[in-house]
Amino acid sequence: MRPLTCLSIMTFTALSASAHSADYDLRWAYAADEVFLDGRGERELPAEGLALAGARGEYESLQLVIVPAGEGLRGVRVEFSALGGPGTAQLSAENLSWRQVGYLYCEEHEHYETAGADWYPDPLLEPEACDVAAGDHQPLWITLQIPREHRPGHSAHGPSRGPALLALR
Numbered sequence: 001m002r003p004l005t006c007l008s009i010m011t012f013t014a015l016s017a018s019a020h021s022a023d024y025d026l027r028w029a030y031a032a033d034e035v036f037l038d039g040r041g042e043r044e045l046p047a048e049g050l051a052l053a054g055a056r057g058e059y060e061s062l063q064l065v066i067v068p069a070g071e072g073l074r075g076v077r078v079e080f081s082a083l084g085g086p087g088t089a090q091l092s093a094e095n096l097s098w099r100q101v102g103y104l105y106c107e108e109h110e111h112y113e114t115a116g117a118d119w120y121p122d123p124l125l126e127p128e129a130c131d132v133a134a135g136d137h138q139p140l141w142i143t144l145q146i147p148r149e150h151r152p153g154h155s156a157h158g159p160s161r162g163p164a165l166l167a168l169r
Contacts, residue, residue, distance in 0.1 A: 026066060026067070027039070027067060028045055028063060031062055034121050035063055035065055039137040052144050056147065056149070060146070063140065064142050067132075067136075068134050070134065072132055075129040075130075076130050077129045080093040083095075095147065096143070099141040102124070102125045104122045
């Protein structure tokens with residue numbers, strides 16, 4: 001009897017610490033984390049970058065948090081390149097998407113763990129260029145769609161595989 005193979009692991013390095021500009025710093029958070037404008041909920045970006053893994057037909061997400069180094073940033077956009085893997089394995093850049101995490105001002109609520117009036121992360125906004133004010137920590141929601149027909153195995157992208165997986169412009 002042949003074993004059933006139903007899992008296709010797609011692991012990629014989203015960004016290495018050396019890949020970003022001096023104009024901003026990058027942090028990250030899990031998809032389920034609430035990242036506030038002051039940085040609560042975010043994590044330091046590991047030197048080796050970030051990785052996502054999932055099964056065929058799944059969508060996997062994480063938050064990439066952009067923090068201006070000095071002045072605010074205008075017209076921030078995310079561009080992806082294809083993921084390259086072992087041999088000729090590839091995953092098109094069309095399988096990656098992004099959205100800006102928006103904020104709502106709430107004086108009273110029952111949903112969030114933090115009590116009191118504040119700006120709370122909630123809506124995912126359409127992927128348009130966004131501005132990030134000086135001092136703000138702006139999460140960008142990154143999603144990887146793994147096609148159902150993708151063959152099982154790993155697809156990775158790193159510094160030795162050509163251009164960066166994503167570029168912030």
